[in-house]
Amino acid sequence: MDKNVDYSKYAVVMKGITKRFPGVLANDRVDLFVKKGEIHAIVGENGAGKTTLMSQLYGLIKPDDGKIYINGVEAQINDPNDAISAKIGMVHQHFMLVDRLSVVENIVLGQEPVRGPFFALNRARKEIKDLSKKFGLIVDPDSIIEDMPVGMQQRVEIIKVLYRGAEILVLDEPTAVLTPQETNELFEVLKSLKSQGKTIIFITHKLNEVMAITESVTVMRLGKVTGVVKTSQTSSKELANMMVGREVLLTVEKNSAHPGDEILQVKDLVVKENRGIEAVRGLSLNVRSGEIVGIAGVAGNGQTELTEAMTGLRKVESGKIIFKGQDITGFSPKKRREMGMGHIPEDRLKHGLIKTFPIYYNFILGEHDDPKFSDGVFLKIEDIRKFSENLVKRFDVRPPKIDLLGMNLSGGNQQKVIVAREIAFDPALMIVSQPTRGLDVGAIEFIHKTLISMRDKGIGILLISMELEEIFSLSDRILTIYEGQIMGEVRPENTTTEEVGLMMAGHRLEDLHQEA
Amino acid sequence: MNEWIQAIINVFTNPTFYKSTLTQSTPLILAALGGVFSETTGVVNIALEGIMLMGAFGGVMGSYFTGNPWYGLALGTFFGVAMAALHAWASIKYGADQIISGTALILLAQGITGFALVELFGQPGSTDLVRSIPLVDLGSFKQVPFVGVIFGNLSPFVYIAFASVAFGWILIYKTKLGLRMRSVGNNPEAADTLGVNVYNVRYFGVIMSGFFAALGGAYLSIGELGQFTTNMTNGRGFIALAAMIIGNWNPVGAMSASLLFGGATAFNNQLQSQSVLNLSTNTQYIFGMIPYIITLIVVGGLIGKSRAPSADGVPYIKE
Numbered sequence: 164m165d166k167n168v169d170y171s172k173y174a175v176v177m178k179g180i181t182k183r184f185p186g187v188l189a190n191d192r193v194d195l196f197v198k199k200g201e202i203h204a205i206v207g208e209n210g211a212g213k214t215t216l217m218s219q220l221y222g223l224i225k226p227d228d229g230k231i232y233i234n235g236v237e238a239q240i241n242d243p244n245d246a247i248s249a250k251i252g253m254v255h256q257h258f259m260l261v262d263r264l265s266v267v268e269n270i271v272l273g274q275e276p277v278r279g280p281f282f283a284l285n286r287a288r289k290e291i292k293d294l295s296k297k298f299g300l301i302v303d304p305d306s307i308i309e310d311m312p313v314g315m316q317q318r319v320e321i322i323k324v325l326y327r328g329a330e331i332l333v334l335d336e337p338t339a340v341l342t343p344q345e346t347n348e349l350f351e352v353l354k355s356l357k358s359q360g361k362t363i364i365f366i367t368h369k370l371n372e373v374m375a376i377t378e379s380v381t382v383m384r385l386g387k388v389t390g391v392v393k394t395s396q397t398s399s400k401e402l403a404n405m406m407v408g409r410e411v412l413l414t415v416e417k418n419s420a421h422p423g424d425e426i427l428q429v430k431d432l433v434v435k436e437n438r439g440i441e442a443v444r445g446l447s448l449n450v451r452s453g454e455i456v457g458i459a460g461v462a463g464n465g466q467t468e469l470t471e472a473m474t475g476l477r478k479v480e481s482g483k484i485i486f487k488g489q490d491i492t493g494f495s496p497k498k499r500r501e502m503g504m505g506h507i508p509e510d511r512l513k514h515g516l517i518k519t520f521p522i523y524y525n526f527i528l529g530e531h532d533d534p535k536f537s538d539g540v541f542l543k544i545e546d547i548r549k550f551s552e553n554l555v556k557r558f559d560v561r562p563p564k565i566d567l568l569g570m571n572l573s574g575g576n577q578q579k580v581i582v583a584r585e586i587a588f589d590p591a592l593m594i595v596s597q598p599t600r601g602l603d604v605g606a607i608e609f610i611h612k613t614l615i616s617m618r619d620k621g622i623g624i625l626l627i628s629m630e631l632e633e634i635f636s637l638s639d640r641i642l643t644i645y646e647g648q649i650m651g652e653v654r655p656e657n658t659t660t661e662e663v664g665l666m667m668a669g670h671r672l673e674d675l676h677q678e679a
Numbered sequence: 680m681n682e683w684i685q686a687i688i689n690v691f692t693n694p695t696f697y698k699s700t701l702t703q704s705t706p707l708i709l710a711a712l713g714g715v716f717s718e719t720t721g722v723v724n725i726a727l728e729g730i731m732l733m734g735a736f737g738g739v740m741g742s743y744f745t746g747n748p749w750y751g752l753a754l755g756t757f758f759g760v761a762m763a764a765l766h767a768w769a770s771i772k773y774g775a776d777q778i779i780s781g782t783a784l785i786l787l788a789q790g791i792t793g794f795a796l797v798e799l800f801g802q803p804g805s806t807d808l809v810r811s812i813p814l815v816d817l818g819s820f821k822q823v824p825f826v827g828v829i830f831g832n833l834s835p836f837v838y839i840a841f842a843s844v845a846f847g848w849i850l851i852y853k854t855k856l857g858l859r860m861r862s863v864g865n866n867p868e869a870a871d872t873l874g875v876n877v878y879n880v881r882y883f884g885v886i887m888s889g890f891f892a893a894l895g896g897a898y899l900s901i902g903e904l905g906q907f908t909t910n911m912t913n914g915r916g917f918i919a920l921a922a923m924i925i926g927n928w929n930p931v932g933a934m935s936a937s938l939l940f941g942g943a944t945a946f947n948n949q950l951q952s953q954s955v956l957n958l959s960t961n962t963q964y965i966f967g968m969i970p971y972i973i974t975l976i977v978v979g980g981l982i983g984k985s986r987a988p989s990a991d992g993v994p995y996i997k998e
Contacts, residue, residue, distance in 0.1 A: 221872075242874075243871070243872050243873070243874055247874065255872070258869075259866070259868060259869035259872045259873075260866065260869055261861070261862045261866040261869050261870070262865060262866065262989060263861070263865050263988070263989065264858070264862060264865070268861075269862075269869075272858060272859070272862050272869075272870065272873050272875065273859075273870070273874045273875050274873075274874075275855040275858060280854060281853050281854055282853060282854050282855045282857070
């Protein structure tokens with residue numbers, strides 16, 4: 164078919180791609196057209212089939228049906244080596260880097276330059292320096308990957324792809340793990356790559372990024388293409404509707420808060436991180452019931468340590484945590500829970516769920532010894548199941564099967580399980596950390612609505628998030644953290660993202676006001 | 680108390696202690712190096728003990744039938760490589776649990792050697808004496824005080840062990856293949872996306888581990904003694920694993936740790952032979968624990984400092 168059609172102006176054409184997994188039609192006759200030298204976004208919710216599509220382009224999996232044309236010529240891509248020789252490079256969402264090896268070793272792996280029987284490290288180093296310079300991707304070739312920040316690791320991934328001579332770069336959700344600054348740096352790099360003639364396919368579900376950097380967009384939903392548009396002729400709103408298949412509210416609707424009594428007070432808190440350096444340095448804050456206090460900041464400024472100290476997972480060096488009028492600084496996590504402190508942890512899979520447990524066990528984690536669920540020796544399985552059936556319905560966990568294992572749920576549904584569990588035990592205070600990291604538009608909307616309704620029921624919420632947008636749309640008060648200290652408190656209606664951004668970079672609010 | 684101090688001083692001033700350290704360490708160094716090869720590529724090989732046993736038995740068998748101990752060495756390493764290939768086949772191709780596969784191989788080796796011993800030599804316990812690999816006689820160098828005693832008349836295995844460590848270190852850290860071994864052991868998926876054949880590299884690592892561990896085992900039987908006895912490895916495969924861990928999965932580190940254990944064993948033997956101490960036969964069991972107590976203390980002290988390759992022991996299953 165299509166013998167007469169000229170695809171030569173396209174770097175990539177994928178035509179009628181179909182891929183079935185057991186029980187799922189992951190790609191259903193998907194067409195993708197990417198022009199040479201453009202930045203093309205593929206957007207869609209989690210599970211829409213974006214990554215599956217790209218995995219077929221890169222030869223990681225084989226399509227059941229359909230054809231791939233590279234620069235107008237039909238290509239047989241059976242494994243990554245074929246993709247590499249077709250000058251396609253992929254930067255995976257989870258970096259494909261060997262942690263213990265150096266930058267240069269990672270980059271040349273698989274195509275190592277050699278001198279006699281030995282690996283020619285110096286020549287490799289020089290080649291990498293040249294590439295770094297050419298594309299403005301500065302990295303130290305001898306750093307060990309595990310010692311580098313995520314943004315730098317991503318640069319290594321990009322250089323790795325360029326080292327193999329890639330002309331077509333596929334980036335799978337490259338900004339999911341980046342700070343706003345790192346994201347901006349990445350965009351600069353992408354622009355520079357484009358100006359040197361590279362074609363870029365950019366998978367994401369962050370629509371503001373699509374609007375900021377791409378030229379055309381393919382929207383996918385449930386394995387099908389639901390729209391192909393030019394970025395200049397669309398809007399975030401329209402893209403979101405195409406992605407989700409219904410009207411989506413990108414902004415959160417909420418009434419003004421009616422805060423009650425002070426429920427949490429933190430005084431001069433000092434907490435050390437794993438290496439023994441102070442990560443939280445004399446921080447004070449308070450939360451009243453019925454309000455959301457947002458903590459804005461770039462990742463790694465003490466947020467994790469603050470959360471852990473608050474929930475009893477990390478030792479406090481000095482300072483006090485007062486909850487419901489009682490000094491709980493030395494209390495165990497269990498005691499804090501019993502007093503009514505809920506926690507939505509930043510890493511769902513590490514601290515939120517047990518991946519290999521079914522949903523119904525995950526629902527009673529931390530409450531397993533409650534007389535409702537246990538008679539002291541045995542678990543009351545029937546009661547637990549009934550309780551879980553109920554929660555699954557109430558929070559619309561999909562698929563609504565309580566026997567499914569935690570790891571078999573999508574990220575959004577895993578988060579729903581955690582949120583449901585934490586709300587079900589009726590907390591007075593909720594420590595919420597990165598609640599929507601890696602979730603798609605629909606799930607984000609749900610989590611945000613739930614947080615607002617918790618607030619309206621009188622629960623005090625401390626929200627820690629790296630997403631500035633989320634902080635602004637949910638918080639009643641915003642505190643900005645920098646190097647373990649609060650730079651200032653503002654109300655979202657009286658501030659700008661620029662002001663908070665400056666505080667995130669270490670400027671104190673009072674200094675900003677003096678300068679103004 | 681004084682006689683103890685005297686006895687310890689006697690041990691350390693006697694060159695025999697140092698020579699004994701080298702000979703006790705040799706099988707450990709070779710087996711630990713084998714462990715490094717396997718685990719660098721991400722396959723745990725606790726079967727070292729069994730592979731050594733097969734190497735030891737093969738050595739004697741080859742020497743017995745051909746009268747040439749070098750053929751014995753060849754047969755021993757062939758047995759070792761075959762055992763390792765079995766482990767590789769089960770754990771790489773079929774993704775079997777590597778601990779179970781390794782344990783099975785140890786039991787298999789004990790069974791085969793025990794059975795073959797009786798079948799071929801007609802008696803349990805030990806084989807006939809066979810020709811062993813000749814020692815390297817340095818001639819007049821032997822007359823040099825102290826060092827002459829240590830180095831004058833060593834088994835070639837000792838030299839082979841140290842040369843193998845150098846070979847292993849260069850291969851793993853300075854060659855393309857070594858880079859691939861390390862990458863496959865830490866993140867096989869990443870290596871795979873770059874076109875590295877994870878399975879082949881792992882086969883190579885495991886089979887090399889069989890080769891080196893069998894060399895270590897062969898030393899025990901045809902290195903000096905010229906005889907195989909039931910279970911003659913006596914836990915050395917496990918000590919070698921400990922040496923590999925303490926040595927942080929590095930050939931040179933594993934060698935250093937092996938020397939420590941070899942030294943402890945030599946010290947123990949030399950101390951027991953001191954007549955000034957008047958030890959009863961029973962206390963030798965207590966002394967026999969010395970190397971193992973050192974293992975426990977050193978391993979305990981190293982917790983958190985020594986790190987296995989990230990994907991060590993995790994089968995790689997391609998989707």
